[in-house]
Amino acid sequence: MNPKDPAMTSTLSPRATRSTDAASGELVLRAVEKSFGSGENRVTAVDHVDLTVHPGEFVTLLGPSGCGKTTTLRMIAGFESPTSGSVLLDGDDMLRFTADRRPMAMVFQSYALFPHMTVFENVAYGLRLRRVPAKQLKEEVGFALASMGLTALAERAPHQLSGGQQQRVALARAMVVKPKVLLFDEPLSNLDAKLRVQMRLEIRRLQRLLGISSVYVTHDQDEAMSLSDRIVVMRNGRIEQVGTPDEIYRTPASVFVADFIGRANFLDVAEASDSSRTGHADIVVLGERMSARAHPDAVQSAASVLMVRPEAIRVRRYAEGDDQVVGNHGRVLNAVFYGESVEYEIETEVGTIVAVVSDPVYEEIVPVGELVGISFDPERAWLLPADA
Numbered sequence: 524m525n526p527k528d529p530a531m532t533s534t535l536s537p538r539a540t541r542s543t544d545a546a547s548g549e550l551v552l553r554a555v556e557k558s559f560g561s562g563e564n565r566v567t568a569v570d571h572v573d574l575t576v577h578p579g580e581f582v583t584l585l586g587p588s589g590c591g592k593t594t595t596l597r598m599i600a601g602f603e604s605p606t607s608g609s610v611l612l613d614g615d616d617m618l619r620f621t622a623d624r625r626p627m628a629m630v631f632q633s634y635a636l637f638p639h640m641t642v643f644e645n646v647a648y649g650l651r652l653r654r655v656p657a658k659q660l661k662e663e664v665g666f667a668l669a670s671m672g673l674t675a676l677a678e679r680a681p682h683q684l685s686g687g688q689q690q691r692v693a694l695a696r697a698m699v700v701k702p703k704v705l706l707f708d709e710p711l712s713n714l715d716a717k718l719r720v721q722m723r724l725e726i727r728r729l730q731r732l733l734g735i736s737s738v739y740v741t742h743d744q745d746e747a748m749s750l751s752d753r754i755v756v757m758r759n760g761r762i763e764q765v766g767t768p769d770e771i772y773r774t775p776a777s778v779f780v781a782d783f784i785g786r787a788n789f790l791d792v793a794e795a796s797d798s799s800r801t802g803h804a805d806i807v808v809l810g811e812r813m814s815a816r817a818h819p820d821a822v823q824s825a826a827s828v829l830m831v832r833p834e835a836i837r838v839r840r841y842a843e844g845d846d847q848v849v850g851n852h853g854r855v856l857n858a859v860f861y862g863e864s865v866e867y868e869i870e871t872e873v874g875t876i877v878a879v880v881s882d883p884v885y886e887e888i889v890p891v892g893e894l895v896g897i898s899f900d901p902e903r904a905w906l907l908p909a910d911a
């Protein structure tokens with residue numbers, strides 16, 4: 524048993540009253556920093572992070588390995604202490620409490636179930652610690668098991684369960700104590716691809732049902748997109764952008780974010796007018812003048828690039844003998860049929876452009892080697908400051 528596991532012990536806290544107040548669960552990180560080591564070996568893992576998770580909100584920390592996601596989560600849970608800054612839950616300073624005294628529950632990648640206890644007892648553990656009366660305990664564990672589809676497995680031991688079932692038990696165990704905040708540390712990374720997709724839908728359904736504020740760590744962008752109300756993209760210990768999945772995808776704050784979330788073509792921009800007031804800039808790209816949506820900093824910066832997502836690129840085939848190759852064009856390097864779409868790699872004067880064309884059944888697939896014209900709707904493009 525791990526007494527430091529908040530899923531197990533959060534109900535011991537005098538403050539860990541179960542969250543019946545729908546408005547509770549506002550988590551605030553204020554100027555949070557964490558350094559490890561000293562002198563030359565000092566590493567700043569988390570660098571001045573400010574973040575508010577609203578009551579009932581599902582927020583995902585996303586970023587490449589080493590960007591500080593796990594360290595941030597562990598400071599919220601109380602497994603690490605910030606070097607400076609504060610962590611507040613509904614206005615209460617959490618840094619005064621050890622992990623086991625915080626009204627939070629964490630779901631781990633490794634499930635962390637008690638091997639010698641049945642599924643029922645694993646889920647019941649947190650309620651037993653807080654001496655919940657037997658009848659109520661049975662009801663609440665029963666509800667948690669039922670909502671995770673585990674009722675028939677209640678008497679099994681963890682080793683008699685599949686990985687997906689074990690993670691369901693871990694989820695049931697976390698939710699049964701009705702924490703104010705649920706924390707998830709890459710909980711699906713040990714599961715196969717299909718199960719991961721299924722489990723993330725379940726996590727989201729459950730979290731909506733219970734309305735518990737949640738912070739979820741992953742490096743998987745699909746997971747982040749499908750689960751989150753808002754995504755926090757981190758880089759080198761700092762927050763690069765916070766936004767809804769749609770905002771992050773359509774209006775990324777930087778080339779780094781655009782590249783990390785989904786795929787993007789980046790086109791060099793020859794001229795750009797001031798965009799700071801209008802949200803649009805007049806630009807010259809691929810030899811054409813157009814007005815594109817623009818990040819407010821795009822033009823003030825020394826250089827800017829135009830992001831065009833693959834699905835925003837239109838591809839049209841040149842008829843045989845057509846020698847009117849005008850405007851933007853290229854040659855098909857690769858064409859992959861995925862059923863619902865075709866992905867093209869097109870060699871152009873400005874480098875390789877990736878285009879994803881949907882409804883390929885209704886369009887002829889252009890063979891490798893053919894010449895194609897490419898265009899895009901500038902309203903679906905996004906002007907960004909070039910990466911520093």
Ligand SMILES: Nc1ncnc2c1ncn2[C@@H]1O[C@H](COP(=O)(O)OP(=O)(O)OP(=O)(O)O)[C@@H](O)[C@H]1O
Nearest residue numbers: 559560566568587588589590591592593594595742
């Ligand atoms: N206990 C520690 N001692 C020293 N350095 C640490 C410690 N924990 C983390 N770090 C360093 O802090 C940085 C951030 O690590 P962290 O684990 O938070 O990143 P992450 O984004 O969660 O990465 P991953 O996806 O690989 O888990 C890394 O450079 C890491 O090496």
